[in-house]
Each structure stands twice: as structure tokens, then as C-alpha cells.
Amino acid sequence: MDNFEQIWNKVKSTLQLTFDEDIYNQHFAVIDNVFKVSNNYIYLIAPNSYIKNKIDNFYLNRLNYLLNELVEEQYLFKIITKEQAALELKKETKYEINTPEEDIENKYKTGLNPTYTFDNFVVGPSNRLAYTSATKVADQPATFANPLYIFGHVGLGKTHLMQCIGNFALDNNPNQKVLYVKTDQFIEDFGNAAQQRSFEDFSKKYEDIDILLVDDIQFLSGKTKTQLEFFKIFEKLKDNNKQIVITSDRPASELFDIMARLTSRFEWGLTVDINKPSLEHRILILKKKLNIETSDPNLITDDILEYIAQLFDNNVRELEGALKRVLFYCTAFNYEFNIENTQEALKNLINSKKASTQTVDRTNYTNILDIVSNYYNINTTDLLSKKRQKKYVFARQVGMYIIKELFDPTYKKIGQIFNGRDHSTVIYSIEQISNYIQTDESIKNDIEKLLIKCGKK
Numbered sequence: 001m002d003n004f005e006q007i008w009n010k011v012k013s014t015l016q017l018t019f020d021e022d023i024y025n026q027h028f029a030v031i032d033n034v035f036k037v038s039n040n041y042i043y044l045i046a047p048n049s050y051i052k053n054k055i056d057n058f059y060l061n062r063l064n065y066l067l068n069e070l071v072e073e074q075y076l077f078k079i080i081t082k083e084q085a086a087l088e089l090k091k092e093t094k095y096e097i098n099t100p101e102e103d104i105e106n107k108y109k110t111g112l113n114p115t116y117t118f119d120n121f122v123v124g125p126s127n128r129l130a131y132t133s134a135t136k137v138a139d140q141p142a143t144f145a146n147p148l149y150i151f152g153h154v155g156l157g158k159t160h161l162m163q164c165i166g167n168f169a170l171d172n173n174p175n176q177k178v179l180y181v182k183t184d185q186f187i188e189d190f191g192n193a194a195q196q197r198s199f200e201d202f203s204k205k206y207e208d209i210d211i212l213l214v215d216d217i218q219f220l221s222g223k224t225k226t227q228l229e230f231f232k233i234f235e236k237l238k239d240n241n242k243q244i245v246i247t248s249d250r251p252a253s254e255l256f257d258i259m260a261r262l263t264s265r266f267e268w269g270l271t272v273d274i275n276k277p278s279l280e281h282r283i284l285i286l287k288k289k290l291n292i293e294t295s296d297p298n299l300i301t302d303d304i305l306e307y308i309a310q311l312f313d314n315n316v317r318e319l320e321g322a323l324k325r326v327l328f329y330c331t332a333f334n335y336e337f338n339i340e341n342t343q344e345a346l347k348n349l350i351n352s353k354k355a356s357t358q359t360v361d362r363t364n365y366t367n368i369l370d371i372v373s374n375y376y377n378i379n380t381t382d383l384l385s386k387k388r389q390k391k392y393v394f395a396r397q398v399g400m401y402i403i404k405e406l407f408d409p410t411y412k413k414i415g416q417i418f419n420g421r422d423h424s425t426v427i428y429s430i431e432q433i434s435n436y437i438q439t440d441e442s443i444k445n446d447i448e449k450l451l452i453k454c455g456k457k
């Protein structure tokens, strides 16, 4: 809690710098402490419902924007009145007190983030099919497409769209049981259940469900037992006519080390992809985000939005991050929103982008790349390419592992050697190989041989 108090105090300090004294004193100075933190909401008590409504209507986005800058996890501020706080306390639940609004409480049990809605998802040519399919699934679960499989590169809106399905379906029918879960969480839950030899809670959580939303299914790779369990759950839900939605960074046919009976089932329903948005689409996304963050769509002019959209063309998360940075920089220091200040705010991001796209010196590693390619009977161009067939993906992961073992460069550097893969892909690849080494004797021997060929003393 102390931590949240500090965060609130920091937000308050920024508000004090940005707002007129009168506004600050009337709305924010009067809020002292954090009342409680529950279900990713940080509760603040307004002295009366007039102030509560005023903050809700005019300032809440700004507050949440500042909060976002300070904490990595998704938290939101929630303003309640003293009366509501008193009611909460009366419930006498020691550690977790229900929110006043039942529907919000319900949503948080589902793992859903209520800010992901169809309304704030900007539709364009790169995501129209995925969007339309998602709206249909949300409107009529288990009727239109089951499973719905959404794939695309990092940060292009898969999670957002998947969560829209859950939020919309729940709004339509609050009695439905919806569960959003990241694959990592599923793996962890299964591991815990297996360790405790008690599957009751696990089965209840995943089988007693109307809509199951599973994010980033590619992380099931190599986890045979967990895949088998997921297969059982999948079959059960399908048999009971329950909706399943899955996201992944690649088509089901290119999933690596996931059993064929699962990947083939992923293709039973409808598969849709999300691609990179065009410049016009990116500008529209920025406008929407601006509207959400500030309630003032004209705060930043179109030429500045276009400037940002030109710079960040790969990933909507980066694009959004850039906008937030500009907003924070200019509002926190009371600077004008112009190109110079935008450039200044984005200086570090631009520099790190430049660094990652500069041509890479592979000379030190060429030998290793050749040895690994030869060993797996592929050519080096394919090893460095984006081809997703298993033999290339596996050899690439081995290449990354060996370079890390022998030279220990940064993950970012390894990503650059392999044609600009991001550092999380590199980490994931190296972890995969480390896992194989522990579980598969023949892979372990291969890697040992390769390490020696590549110069391990």
C-alpha cells in the first residue's frame, strides 16, 4: 500500500504543476490517501459526489495516463465518495472488498481489462476481417466461428481484440462465464495443480466456462503434458458448445513443437490475421488514443500526429508509447505541442530505433552461422530469414543459443544478427533450447557437438 501512496503522491505533484491552483485545490488536494487497492483499481475517496463526478467526467483519463507512466502493470484509479467507502468497510471483508458495481467485480474475476472495447479499437484494412469476426463471435458465442484463431506480429492488437470479445459478451449477458488467460498463466496453473495433485480448482476454472480466451498460445511449445491438458479442455468446451478464442504470433500450421492434434483443431473454426496498419490507419489510431488520454482530440495537431505515425510503423504498442511520451513530456513541463518538443520527447526512442535498424556486423559470428546451417542441412540465408517452417525455426533457436553461450552478447545484439528479431524472441528461443537440453538427450548431444565445432574449449 505504501507504494501506492507514493504513486498517488507523485501523480498529485504532477497535477499540481499542470493545473491552475484553484482547480488543483478543489479537486485533487482534497484527496488524501489511497483507500484500498483491489482488482487493479486504486481507490481514492472524493469528499462528495460533486467532486467525484467532476473528476470522473473531466480528469480521470489524465489521472490514469499519469498513473500509466509510473506503473508497468495496468492499474486504474477509481474515485468513490466517503459514503461508498463506508459501505465498503461495513462489508468487513478483511483482505478483499468487493467493488460497489457488481459488473466491474464480475469482469475482474474474468481477467478482462474493461478498457479494451470495440469502441476504442480502430478498424482499417489490416484488421478489418479480424475485427468483424470478433464482433460476430462476441455477439453470438459458439455460433459463428469456434475456435476463433487470431494471429499476427507483436503489438498489433490481438489481445485488445480478444478482450473486446469478452467485454462485449459480458455486457450482452452478464451471467456468462468468461475467462481471459495468458498461456503462461495456464501453464502455471496446470503446474501448480499437478504439483499439488489436485485438479479440482483447475478444472473448475477452465472447464466451467462459457467463453475461454487464451492469449499467446505459441508459448505452449514444447510443453507436452500441458498441451495434453489443454487438448482435453478444448475438446470438452467444444463438445459443450462453448466458445474458444485463441491468439498467437503465427498461423497454427507454423506453431513449433505443439502436437498436431491441437494445431489441427485450432484450424477447425476461423483463422484471421492482423497485419501492420498503414500510415493513415496509424494516424487514426493516434487520434483515438489522444481522445482517450486527454478528452481533447485537438490537443496535438495532425502534422505532429503524422510525424509520430511516420516514425513508428511496426507496432501499435510502440506507436501508443510514443504518443504517451509526447503527452507526458509536454504536459508535465507545460511545453507547447510542436515538432521540436515532440522530437525532444522521442529522442531516446528514435535513437534506439535507429540503432536496431543499423546494418549489423555479423563477421564475428559468420562461422557459427555456417556451422549451424550445415549441421541442420539448411543454408545460412534461411537460417537468418523469417521462414517459419520447423526446421528453420529450430536451427535459428540453436544458433541464438550457441552465440549466447560462446560470446554472451546482449539479447538485442543477437536479435540484430538474426535480422532484427526483438529481444523477447531471442530470450524465448534460448529458453526453448535450454529446456530441450534438460529434457531431450539427443538434442543435448547435438548442442554439445555444435558447441565444440564452434570453438568451445
Ligand SMILES: Nc1ncnc2c1ncn2[C@@H]1O[C@H](COP(=O)(O)OP(=O)(O)OP(=O)(O)O)[C@@H](O)[C@H]1O
Pocket (backbone or CB within 6 Å): 120, 121, 122, 123, 127, 152, 153, 154, 155, 156, 157, 158, 159, 160, 161, 216, 249, 285, 288, 316, 317, 320
Ligand atoms: N486497431 C487498434 N486500435 C486501437 N488500439 C490498438 C489497435 N491495435 C493495437 N492497439 C493498441 O496497441 C497496444 C498493443 O496491443 P495488444 O496488446 O492487443 O497487441 P498484441 O498483438 O496482443 O501484442 P503481443 O503479441 O505482444 O501480445 C494496446 O494498447 C492496444 O490497445
